[in-house]
Amino acid sequence: MAAKKQKNNKTSKYVVTMSKTDDTGKDEEAYLGKLRSNFLGLEFVAYGEGMNPKKIDSSMSQVHALQLARQELLAVQYSSSLWGTKPRGPRKMGAVIPKVQPSGERMICRTLHPDQEGLVALQKANNMSLIHSFHNKPPKWNEQVGAFVLNFNKRVTQAPV
Template sequence: MEQRGPISAVDGDADDRWAAQMPPELLSDIIGRVELSEDRWPVRKNVVACACVCKRWREITLAVARKIITFPSSLKQPGPTHLPLQCFIRRNKSNSTFFLYLSLSPSKREFVDKGKFLLAARKFRRSAATDYIISIDADDLSPASNACVGRLRSNFWGTKFRLYDSQPPFKGAKPEAGGERRQYGSGRKVNPREPAAGFYEIGQIAYKVNIFKSRSPRRMSSSLVCAYGEDGAKAITLKNKAPRWHEYLQCWCLNFHGRVTVASVKNFQLVEAAPPSRHDVVARDDEMVLLQFGKVGDDLFTMDFRQPLSAFQAFAICLTSFGTKLACE
């Protein structure tokens, strides 16, 4: 019997055999199934291993990875165009942490515990502000870690937030002055020989102060730099969709299409702000909701978003809704 050694990516004959013997549709399906079997990053080594078999496998693995939001490179890419991507957020009050998951069974009405991990965040209270560190590793929420992909900072009142990215949103962007990654009491020291990584401001989220303490819901506005990638960076302004007053229930209501089941001041829907020439006083049914967030349990919330928002941006906006805002309600 012919003896054959291991097949490597540098072996040209082996590369040809893999390409010829494995139909691309079947290979794509196999790699897709391997991706689904992995729970979270960075332990998803089997997906990466597929790209190391040969050139053909590497090309198809990269093609599959670009379509899957659970890869770190996809978390800052715009969401889908036609249908919103359905996710959910779990909150842990004991240690002020938040975890974003991709829903694996979006067609079911009930909300289950299963999901694929996307991002995590931890709240750090400071004397004059509150910071949220956003990470791709659920077990490493240190701002000095390579897993840290962004930061969210609020003012003292929790009514204005600035969103920072660990990567420049466009070529030539400059990091925040003095925005090196702080340790926040973690006890870890940064190597002085290594340059301090900075953060780049990519957006602002603001809640309108409710001076008269009326019964109206929170009013939010957001300005973000969206559409990362080859098309460059674009600015977009969002506002919360105006709710309707329900006479029978005597409350403000929004149609979440079954994705929100618990009434909460945290619930919101965001749409693109109208041009300055047009001012809508009431809600319009034809407004496309780009992001919606709502409560379904004590510490469980749904998050659905679409293009031009990315999972990273949508998650950051939703984080601003947590916490009491005495000046807004």
């Protein structure tokens, strides 16, 4: 699997393929999807095959338009921790994925209105019936060390840089 950052974009955009040789993402058999960020780089969404809903003809029937729209596979959000007046300290990270049904099939998140019905919108609306939401464990400030720390229950023997 390989990913390549696309140039000349206002936001970060990566094409993800199963090919080491085709880094443009144009080989349809090797193409897996893309990863895009918002302008600030705080929200990332991974998309599968399909078209951007904004580029689908609005005169098309909704059923056909939904078949053409790309899937949202995963959303990752970052936010700064607020320590005092300035955002400092470790960032918080959250990931959102569609729920897996009891049959073992993953729910499909395909919408013509991602701002209202996409993974990020569902997470912000706290709609947990369709998604799983995961968050990192926040570190605690340790006065003795003068840094944020996490307890790894003796699985880690050396501090990171």
